Structures are given as structure tokens and as C-alpha cells.
Amino acid sequence: MNSQEVKRILELYRPGTDDDREPEIAAGLEQVRQNPELQRWFEQHCALQRALQRKFRALPVAADLKESILAKRKIVRPAAWQRSPVWIAAAAAVVLLAAVASFWLRSPVPDRFADYRLRMVSTALRQYSMDIVTNDMIQVRQFMAARGAPADYSLTPGLKQLTLTGGGSLRWRGHPVSMVCFDRGDQQMLYLFVLPGAVLKDPPPATPQVSTVNMLQTASWSAGDKVYLLAGPVEPEFGRKYL
DSSP states (O other), X not given: OOHHHHHHHHTTOOTTSSGGGSHHHHHHHHHHXXXXXXXXXXXXXHHHHHXXXXXXXXXXXXXXXXXXXXXXXXXXXXXXXXXXXXXXXXXXXXXXXXXXXXXXXOSOOXXXXXXXXXXXXXXXXXXXXXXEEOSOHHHHHHHHHHTTSOOSOOOOHHHHTSEEEEEEEEEETTEEEXXXXXXXXXXXXXXXXXXXXXXXSSOOOSSOEEEEETTEEEEEEEETTEEEEEEEEOOTTHHHHHO
């Protein structure tokens, strides 16, 4: 990963949480430890997040807030809320903090196809261990279906010629992703990632797009209600051989 890719991943990191258990974030943190410039950026990021956390924790809360929420028949009158100085102060603080966060955290939420592709490629580069090891595609599909991941995916003619080695169930922004693994024939792996297309703002076109991402060759395309991403070592005629 280059520095910009590391920053895009670690923008999701929040100090004091278990975010570092995420494989992609853990890989980004390892890059930070080896790069002084990234260390300075990461320290600033964490300082800002801690400051925002302190501000939110310091917001005043009405003493009867819990009872008000739990009261089944309580009628909330807007006029009373508007007259409450505590609520006015809390609302103003929230608006102020939102403005500060918007100013400092200007990077877009990583929810586009390029972000998804980068995350999956990072997974492949780490040689992610398979959840199921088998050369039986029926077993792989059953495994994916049991975990809510896409199971009715279609294979290209090129992939049908390869030996299946297994697969894994991943998640991206809370959505299930199927990872199907193939042996290229020279002890090198090819990874096919399948994601429901509706979760992406900008899914790739139906015509496969071949590109190199972070030292891996990729091909991406949409078919039906799914988005397909194939990743593997760079080689000539990648698209012609596997699509």
C-alpha cells in the first residue's frame, strides 16, 4: 500500500476501540510504524478523534432523559424542548462538533468501487487464509449461503478451467462478500470476490475492466445483481486467460 491508500484505510480507525482487529487496519498500522511521515499524520488523526470523543462525552444530558424516553404515554411537546436551555446547549454543541468534524475529516467515506477493490486486493496480498478448503464447488456455495454471502455466482470460462482450492466469507462495510480461490497452476492463487452490486454507488460496467492495483492484476465487471472482482499476480493476457 502507498501512503494515500494507508490514510484512506486508517481514516476509519477510532482510538480506544477494537478497530485494530480488522485485518486491513492492522496492515495499515504496520505501515505507519515503518513510515515517519505516516506516523505524524496518524498521531494528528488520533489526537483529533480523541478531542471529538471528549467533546461528545462532555455534552450535558438531562437528568430525566432516560425516564422521558421510556415513558410509554409521555407526550413530547416541541415548545417545552425549545425552551430548555440544557437541550439548546446540547444541540448547539452537536452542531458545532459536526461542523468541526466536517472541516477536519474532509476525505469521502470509502464506499465506492475503488475503495472496495483496494480492500479486497489488500486481503489477497496478505494471503488471507481460507475458511473452507475443498475442490468441490457445491460445498463452497453451501458454505457461502449459510453465511449470507453470494452463493449463486457465475464463473467465467477461464476460471472453470482452473482447480478450485476453497474460499472464505468476508465483509465490506457490513455487507457479505464471497471469496472463491483457484490454483493458477504454478502454486499461485487467483481470488474471485463477489459482492451484491446494490451496495456500491458506482459498480463497474458489464465489460470487464483490467487494471493493476497494488502489485496485483485485477479484472472487474458487473453481471446481473452482482459485482465481480478477480485478483492475482500480474501476467500477460490476464483478461484473455481467465475471463
